[in-house]
Amino acid sequence: MDKDKSTMLALLQLLHKYNFKDTEELFRKEANLIDVSIEDAQQSDSEVNSVLSAYKSEGDPALYEKSYGELKKFVEGSLDIYKHELGTILYPVLVHMYLELIYNNHSDEGKQLVEKYSPNLEEYYQNDLKKLSHVTKREHMAGNELTDTFKSNQFIIRMSRDTLSILKRYLQEKKHSILLNIIQEHLYFDMYEGVARNKNQIEATSGALVGEATRQDNKAKVYYGLLKEPDIQCVPPSVTEEEEEDNGGPDSDKPKKKKPKKDPLFSKKTKSDPNAPPIGRMPLPNLKDVDKLEKIKALREASKRVVLGPDSLPSICFYTLMNSVNTVISAEIAEDSSLLAVGFNDSAIKVWSLVPQKLRIMKDGEQLADVEREAEDVLVRMMDEKTAETVRTLYGHSGPVYCLSFSPDRNLLLSCAEDGTVRLWSLHTWTCVVCYKGHLFPVWSVKFSPHGYYFATGSHDKTARLWATDSHQPLRIFAGHYSDVDVVQFHPNSNYIASGSSDMTIRLWDCVSGNQVRLMTGHKAPIYSLAFSAEGRFLASAGADSRILIWDLAHGHLVAALPSHTASVYCLSFSRDGNILVSGSLDCSIKLWDFTKLAEEMSLEDVNVSHNPDVKTCTESYLLRSFGTKNSPILALHFTRRNLLFGIGRFDAS
Amino acid sequence: MSDMEPMYGTTLSTESMKVIAESIGVGNLPDEAAKDLAEDVSYRLKEIIQDATKFMRQGRRQKLSTHDIDHALKTKNIEPTYGFFAKDHIPFRFASGGGRELHFIEEKEIDLNEIISMAGGPNWPKLPLETNLRAHWLCIDGIQPTIPENPPPVSKEVQKLESVDPISNRNSNANIGKPGGKSHKLRNVETVHVKQLATHELSVEQQLYYKEITEACVGSDEARRVEAFQSLSADPGLHEMLARMCTFIAEGVRINVVQNNLAILIYLMRMVKALLDNPSLYLEKYLHELIPSVVTCIVSKQLCTRPEMDNHWALRDFASRLMAQICKNFNTSTNNIQTRVTRIFSQALAKNNQTPLASLYGAIHGLCELGSEVIKALVIPKIKSISERIETCFEGSNSSNVDKNAAGHIKTLLIKSVAPVLKTLRSPPDYIEEYKQEYGYIGPPLCTAVAKARTQPTTIAPTTTISITNNTSQQQTSVNTNKTISQAVVLGASRGTAGTATSGGQKFVILQSRSQTPTTQQQVQQKPTQATKLVVVCMPNANHAQSTVTQSSLSSKPQVFVTQSNVEQFSNPLEE
Incomplete structure (x- = not known):
């Protein structure tokens, strides 16, 4: 409530300063501040700015180092079970203290603070601290990604109830206003019941830019199961039969029967998974005949696959x-392993064929008209044989x-x-x-x-x-x-x-x-x-x-x-x-x-x-x-x- | 807090700011402004570099390039600095003077007209090579094949480390490219042993390979031999067999020197050469076996059954070059190989009159291969005494054909290798008398050779007098300059009592101090340094050697080449 009031006062002062008389009056009325005079608020101009921005200039810069030092001592001196959890607040506090000092033009004190205490922090924070240390002026803070993120977000820390109460007690005893402010403004404690976490547990999930995930973040249900495979064998019987005939009945029959036994993965897929998303949750494109043929081909290939394990390693x-x-950046292989695409530094893309089949261009319109549409190999006929290459380049980027x-x-x-x-x-x-x-x-x-x-x-x-x-x-x-x-x-x-x-x-x-x-x-x-x-x-x-x-x-x-x-x-x-x-x-x-x-x-x-x-x-x-x-x-x-x-x-x- | 300085890094100096300001026409920038600017510019630069690393990482690289900076500028809506393209890295030059340090890019001014006028010419910039794709098996069913496309199972650095500090990588990379079960077993074994024992198991394939390779190397089929040498010099997976290979060579030399089997000795030296050439092997650990063998082939009194007929000189030449290559590759301040080898040779020279001529030849050649400094310091002072010896051989009535032949070889060798050095030592007017006085019998021909050398401005091509194989040549950059006369070092290295010990002259027996042959430790007149060093190097390998012997399938080596030698006898390998 106090905080609200001071913010409003600051706003009022700002309105007054820029001579927005009507707005000021209106605001006074709405905020119930009619009889408060601006002088009462006794705030200087600089303070106005700092309330509006996230960092206040209150306090002697020398106090920062002292209160951080005391906080550190408190953390180190606390009981072992709480020590590590309490330790998690050191990094965000240091970061925000530094930013406050910089914001209020006390760069020297800021530098001193960071130089003194950052080596004691975890290894994985050093990189960000280093980046932060480049910022030495208030002007630098404008537009800096890192400081913006820190400024506009609360650093999330998960803490057990006991640890949090110890911390609170300490803060109340000491009454370091600097520390209190930072913790109130920039830290968010996600409290949980139970035993405080140990060092390894904390280290496992820390390291992110703005702290850990809150419990709330991961509450939603995720349908991580697989979708039911469309039953290709049954739906278009004609297609399957044709396929089988093409490949000579017995040969193609065998692997399919074996499949469920050989690979538990397939049998699982055909059953409906309790964790799978409901059908139609995400509208997916319908399978075309070509896709179905492709699926069958894939399944057949899959039936021949080697089951890997520690004793049968892949080649x-x-x-x-x-x-x-310095020229190649990215590479990608198609699902059926027939094509390789490579992205270059000079904006080109190259596609290689990894199979004997070469890469062809489709015939132009006139020639396409001559292609017999009913032919079985219409897809092959559409392609121009003369253009066969093993590698093609795409320019455009x-x-x-x-x-x-x-x-x-x-x-x-x-x-x-x-x-x-x-x-x-x-x-x-x-x-x-x-x-x-x-x-x-x-x-x-x-x-x-x-x-x-x-x-x-x-x-x-x-x-x-x-x-x-x-x-x-x-x-x-x-x-x-x-x-x-x-x-x-x-x-x-x-x-x-x-x-x-x-x-x-x-x-x-x-x-x-x-x-x-x-x-x-x-x-x-x-x-x-x-x-x-x-x-x-x-x-x-x-x-x-x-x-x-x-x-x-x-x-x-x-x-x-x-x-x-x-x-x-x-x-x-x-x-x-x-x-x-x-x-x-x-x-x-x-x-x-x-x-x-x-x-x-x-x-x-x-x-x-x-x-x-x-x-x-x-x-x-x-x-x-x-x-x-x-x-x-x-x-x-x-x-x-x-x-x-x-x-x-x-x-x-x- | 002393190491905290880098945390805040550097900022540009105010002078830089002033210079830059001047360059864009701002005359006198106040100090205060320059300081503020410097700080701000430094911050902005750091920010840009930070952003540029994002582009570097997304480009899957570990080196920042000029393009990354350009892209980072682009995201900040700043015009990139065009024209600073560096393919790999920017070659900053460093200069200092007057207490200042300066880093700059050396850029030549290019005259475009010149380039255009010679379009298509030899100086025309080359097009970059087309990117292409090459496939190979990185692993087959979980086992990495040792083919040239794959890295060697044990990298050269690791081998090097191992030879310096054998315990260091006992436990590391145990399971690289080896089947899991096996490596687990190994690990268990290692935890049980208190003593660190090196277990060198060879797979059946490796045993077969070893057998094939060794047979091919000393066998009669030249085509197979070439193939075998090719394999030895290129295959990346030989590391594990190296100990056995070296023992094979050492034993082979030991026996065939006694039997005067020139052909086999040449093949063995070619094996050494092939192993030396293999880029994935580090031989330091095995030098104690190789160096004595090579030295034997250089200075042994007799290397063939018919010294007057067979060209054992070629073997000496070849082995000398090998020795020089070994010195070049492995000489360090701790092992002092070069110094010690030089000492062996020069001591042979010192005993000029007692050394057999063939050994003298070897010693001179060995020294000459080690470079012009060695020639200057050790060979040239000896020329006079050597030439006296040759003279007696030529002029003396009781000298045999063999001696004359040897003296002739020494003479040519000296003239060939010493002349280029003398050319640089002596000032132009060459008087035969002077030469004669200074170098004795060999003076006059030497003088002509020097005079001739002066007329040819180019450096003398290091022609290998007799090439043993087509792939022998590469090594020597050193100019073969020479002239010498020798003194012998006889290496009798047979396993039992040395039958070679009978010659009248003095002899130097260099022995390998190997654990399983304690009987041969009677070193007649041994260079102490050499011997101790060999022992030291030997220690970590004692086990290897032993395991070789215990390998039943491999233990029959001696027979292998004894029988081969019968088949092969003296079809002179030098003709090929």
Whole structure:
């Protein structure tokens, strides 16, 4: 109430100062402040400004260091069980003290404070502190992404009831107004009942730009189950039969019967999953005949796939891009492993055919008219034989191409670039079909939905967006990240999009409602890669902190952290049967992880919603193998339908 | 708090601001303004660089490029600074003077007209190479094949580290590229052993490979041999077999020197050469076996059964070049290989009159290969005594054909390798008399050679007199300058009592101090430094050597080449 009043007084004073007489009167009336004279408020001009902005200039700059020092001493001297939880307030308090000092032109004191205390803070905060330390003037604070974020958001800290009451008692005793103000204004305590967390538990989820996720953030239900596979065999019997006849009955029959036995994944899919989203929740495109044929083909291939495990590791075929130092940025392989697209620094895109079949251009209109439409191989006839090439180049962007994505039917390719546009390319005519302009800044990531039609993008403008290929406007704009959205990924059921950001959080967005349904913190550096597990429940993420984190989407909990790489991890992929997770990094190595074992050992049953379960960090027991390449950082990893692993890397001769 | 300084980093100096201000026409910028500007500009620069790192990371790189800066400027709505393209890195030059330090980019001014006028010419900028795709197996069913496309299982740095500090990487990278079960087993074994034992298991394939390779190297089929050498010099996965290879070579030299089997010795030296050339191997750990073998082939009194007929000189030449390559690659301030090798050779020279001529030749050649400084310091002072010795061989009535032949070789060698050095040492007028006085018998021809060398302005091409194989040449950049006369160092290295010990001259027996052959430790006149060093290096490998012997499938090495030598006998390998 007091605070409200002072704000109003400040406002009143401002109105008075600029001579808005009518407004002032009106305001006085409404705020019940008629008889309060401006002099009573006894506030100077500078104070007006500071109330309006978030930082007050009250207090002697020398007091900051003293009160921070005392706070630190208090934290260190408290009981061991509360110590670590109390410790979490040190970083935000230091940051806001520094910003207040800078704002009030006490840069020297600010510098001194940060120099003295920042080395004691956690390693993963040092990067942000360093960035913050560049800001030494009030003018610098305007437009600085980091300070803006701190200024306009409360830093979220989770605390047990006991710890919080200890903290409150301390604050009341000491009555450091500076400290009190900062804690009131800029910190948000998400209180929970129960035992205070230990150091490891806290460290697991801290590190994000604005603190941890509140309990509320992860309460919504997520339908992480897979959609029911359309029953292709039964629906168009004619198609299936034809197919079977084509391939000679007995041969094609066999694998299909075997399928359910061989691969439990398939049988699961045909049953309806309790966690799957209701049918029709997200409108998906209807399957065309061609798509059905493709599905059948995929299933048949899948029946021949090797079941991977610690005893049967995959083979890796590695494609090295030669003469590509500083020119190649991104690479992507089509779902059926037939095409490879590579994005270049000089705005070009190249598409290679990885199979003997060459890349052809569709005939022009006149010639197409001559093609017999009823012919069985009409699709082949439409293509011009004379144009067969193993590699084709697409020009259109005007900046480095950061990400590429093939449509599931391989007719289309999406690309996003530094020029802020997303382009859709036809792989029949080999031309750009649509240019989606919506993002204002470089677009870092683009992903086609596993069902086609929709795609998602993430950009430097801090938003992720959902688009449909036939619309110039985005269908959804997911805003909430505090920094660049570096990577987006579709959930296998197309109902959700996960986004990873430079604010070190991962968010899960519901495509249908547009809401954020999960907020996951724990990364200590920007996130560059996301992958959903085959059964849809888990999310693997990795990035510049060289660790791979595994998340349980049911509650948004971090379940495992796997450090082993020595440089940023840029690609993750699950094997088709979901047994193995592979990661590829700039340290020129590919690592295989035993995901089956990991999933088995996770204590998913006794999950307490408010508590993060213990995080598995035992790298040794899950790391199956590590394969080094010869000076070739890994750009992409892809499992074929038969579980052969493809890796793409660019050779750095130096 | 001393390390806190970098937290606030640097700011631009006010002088820079003033200079920049002047360059855009602002005459005298007040100090206060310059200071404020400097601080602000520094902050803005840091901010831009921070943004640029985002572009670098999204470009999946670890090095910031000029493009990243451009893109960061673009997002801030600032016109990028066009024209600063650097493909890889910007080559800043450093200059200092008057207490100032300066970093600048050295940029040449390019005359466009010139470039256009010679369009298509040799100086025309080259087009960048097309990006292309190349596929290989990184791993097959979880096992990484050791092919040139894959990194070597144990990198050269690790091998190097291992040779310096064997315990360091005991436990690291145990499971790289090896089946899981096996590596687990290994780890368990290691935890049980108190002593750090190196277990070197060779897979069946590796055993087969070893057998094939060694047979091919000393066998009679030249085509196979070439293939084998090719494999030895290029395959990345030989690390584990290296210990055995080196033992094979050492044992081979030991036995075939006694038997005077020139062909086999040449093949073994070519094996050493191939291993040296292999970019993924680090041989330091095995030098204690290799160096004595190589030195033997340089200075042994007799290397072939018919010294007057066979060209054992070629083997000496080849081995000398190998020695020089070893010195070049592995000489460090701690092992002093070059110094020690030089000492061996020069001691042979010192005992001029007792050394057999063939050994003398070897010693001179060995020294000459080590570079012009060595020639200057150690060979040239000896020329006179050497030439006296040659003279007696040529002129003396009781000298055999063999001696004459050897003396002739020494003479040519000296003239060839010493002349270029003398050219630089002596000032132009070359008088035969002077030469004769200074260098004795060999003076006059030397003088002509020097005079001739002066007329050819270019440096003398390091022609290899006799090329043993087509791939021998590369090594020497050093100019083969030479002239010498020698003194012998006989290496009798047979395992039992040395049958070679009979020659009248003095001999130097260099022995490998190996644990399983304690009987041979009777070092007659041994360079102490050399020996101790060898022992030291030997220690970590003792196990390897032993394990070789215990490998039943491998233990029959000696037979391998004994039998081969019978088949092969003396089809002179030098003709090829």
